[in-house]
Amino acid sequence: MESDIHQISGIVATLPNARQRALEPLLPLEQELAFHVLRFDSPRPGPALIVTAAVHGNETHGSFAIQRIVQQLINSELQLLCGRLSLVPVTNPKAWRLQQRQGDRNLNRRFRPPTQPIDYEDHVAHWLCPLLAEHDGLLDLHSFQSGDQAFALFGPENNQNELEAFAKAEQEEAIALRLGCDRFVYGWLDTYAKGMAKRASRLKAGLTPMDSVDIDPAYGVGTTEYMRSVGGWAITLECGQHDDPAGREVAYQAIINCLRCLGMLAGPMPEPSPKPEVMGLFDVFDRYDSNDTFARPWKSFDRVNQGEIIARRADGEIVRTAEDAYVIFPNPKAQAGQEWFYLARPGGRLGV
Ligand SMILES: [Zn+2]
Numbered sequence: 001m002e003s004d005i006h007q008i009s010g011i012v013a014t015l016p017n018a019r020q021r022a023l024e025p026l027l028p029l030e031q032e033l034a035f036h037v038l039r040f041d042s043p044r045p046g047p048a049l050i051v052t053a054a055v056h057g058n059e060t061h062g063s064f065a066i067q068r069i070v071q072q073l074i075n076s077e078l079q080l081l082c083g084r085l086s087l088v089p090v091t092n093p094k095a096w097r098l099q100q101r102q103g104d105r106n107l108n109r110r111f112r113p114p115t116q117p118i119d120y121e122d123h124v125a126h127w128l129c130p131l132l133a134e135h136d137g138l139l140d141l142h143s144f145q146s147g148d149q150a151f152a153l154f155g156p157e158n159n160q161n162e163l164e165a166f167a168k169a170e171q172e173e174a175i176a177l178r179l180g181c182d183r184f185v186y187g188w189l190d191t192y193a194k195g196m197a198k199r200a201s202r203l204k205a206g207l208t209p210m211d212s213v214d215i216d217p218a219y220g221v222g223t224t225e226y227m228r229s230v231g232g233w234a235i236t237l238e239c240g241q242h243d244d245p246a247g248r249e250v251a252y253q254a255i256i257n258c259l260r261c262l263g264m265l266a267g268p269m270p271e272p273s274p275k276p277e278v279m280g281l282f283d284v285f286d287r288y289d290s291n292d293t294f295a296r297p298w299k300s301f302d303r304v305n306q307g308e309i310i311a312r313r314a315d316g317e318i319v320r321t322a323e324d325a326y327v328i329f330p331n332p333k334a335q336a337g338q339e340w341f342y343l344a345r346p347g348g349r350l351g352v
Contacts, residue, residue, distance in 0.1 A: 025098060029120070033093035035127045038070055039086045046083025047262045050135040051255055052128075053088065055107050055142065055223060057095025061239040062141025065251035083264050086135060091128065091223075094120045108222030129226065137175070138227040138234040139258050141251045143242045147300050150250045151183035152176045153236040155228050156190065157349070163217060164189045164228060172233035173350050175261045178270040179237055179254040183301070185328065186349050187281035192220030195284035195339060208288065208337060279326055279344035287331075287340035289314035298330040298341065310341070 037050075053062025066089040072078040073085075090096045094103030104119035113129040114122040132138060154176045158169045176184060200215040202208045224234035237254050240247030259265035279301075291314035296302075304310060304321045311319040321343060330341040 027094075027097075029123070032120070033090070033097065035093065035124070036090060037086050037088050037131060038066075039084065040073055040080050041084045042080045042082045042264075044082040046081070046264055047137065048084040048086070048135040049137050049139065049258065049262060049264065050086040050088065050132060051139045051141065051258075052091045052223060053141045053251070054096050055091045055140060056101045057090075057092050057098060057103070058100055058242055059141075059143040060096075060242075061143050061247035061251040063089045063096075064248040065141065065255055068248075068252055069255055079266060080259075081264055081266060083262065084135070085259065085264065086131070088128075088131075092121070092124055110216070110219045111222050111226045112218070128223070132223065132227050132232070133230040135227075135232060137171075137232055137258075137262070138224060139179075139255065140223055140234065140236045141254070142236055142238050143240055143244075143247050144238050144300070145242060147238075147241065149183055150181040150240050150247070151185055151238050151301075152179055152181050153185050153188060153224070153238070154350075155186065155188075155224065155234065163193055164225060166228050167231075168228075168233040172235060174272075175233070175258055176235045177272040177276060177350055178257050178261050179235070180250060180257055180270070180273075181237065181254075182273045182275055183277045183279075184273075184350055185279050185281060185344060187344070189217070189220050189225055191281040191284050191342060193217035195286065196220070198284075199286055199337075276350050277346075278348060278350045279328070279346050280348045281328060281342050281344045282325075283343045285311075285319060285340050285343075287334040287336055287338060290336050292336075292340070294330065294332055294341075297332070298327045300326075300328050300330065302327045302330075304343075 051066060053066055054060055066087045070087060073080065092103060092107050095101060103121060105121050107121045107124055111125055114126055117123045117126045154172050156164050156166050158167050159165060196215050196217045203215065224236050227234035239250040256265065257270040260267050260270055292311060294311050295309045304325050304327055306323050307320055309318055309320055310327065313319065323345065325343040325345055328342040328344045334340045
């Protein structure tokens with residue numbers, strides 16, 4: 001990975017170099033890398049797209065893809081036909097420097113402009129929230145620990161509900177379908193809210209001793225949910241496994257395809273995924289006790305059949321699925337009181 005970095009020259013050399021990253025956790029704030037956006041404005045008006053990478057500091061495929069796009073824009077291999085393209089190669093510089101998921105906390109939870117920035121991620125949000133709001137759409141590039149193929153997360157149907165009002169579902173889904181991946185997941189925030197409601201009722205019933213657990217649905221708001229809350233569309237692309245260099249190409253192609261969908265780059269309109277595998281999250285289960293265990297070492301997108309045992313709780317309760325489903329985001333290391341795994345059902349959306 002480092003040799004690739006050293007092949008990069010010119011303007012992109014100003015991006016943080018892995019070799020220069022200090023692993024000192026307690027650097028003073030002013031010694032952290034400055035927040036950094038590269039902005040390209042065509043003389044012709046058009047859509048405003050922002051692409052973010054390394055929201056989680058150990059997820060770098062998007063950072064490499066952005067470096068390549070920047071170079072190609074600067075040497076005219078790529079030409080921005082209209083609109084504005086903003087590229088954030090390292091959204092969370094502290095987490096990037098530490099080569100880990102987060103600095104002080106997960107940036108992708110309770111993401112909103114802070115009244116008074118306290119922890120490091122508050123400072124990121126203080127900078128990033130107004131920047132996102134200047135754009136029409138967000139492509140947010142991530143990667144995952146275990147799994148076999150890239151997938152995109154998209155938002156709700158158009159609705160006027162309080163939780164996540166939205167009016168750009170058709171555009172968001174049309175772009176998601178053309179990013180280059182074949183697997184799609186939706187239903188994050190309402191499933192998260194459902195989980196918070198279950199958690200709150202257990203708290204109320206005195207079934208959980210932890211008064212520190214979070215029961216605020218807003219805790220599920222990350223950069224994409226925030227983007228929708230300020231009128232934009234937003235897609236998360238999980239480009240591949242963290243250490244698989246192929247993920248960089250997935251990220252690069254997704255940016256190109258997104259720009260072509262928006263008419264911001266010359267080239268044919270990307271074809272939609274020929275065989276989209278779509279799943280809607282519908283339930284989430286907390287781990288109650290550190291002795292709650294999975295029946296199998298689940299990976300995201302493992303299929304479970306109706307009635308199949310997913311897990312056993314410390315008190316003997318057996319957790320089964322009531323219908324055929326997929327296990328999504330299983331976390332065998334979840335702390336007691338936190339999300340343990342999600343269930344999704346096949347189909348439902350992306351009919352654009
Ligand atoms: Zn991530």
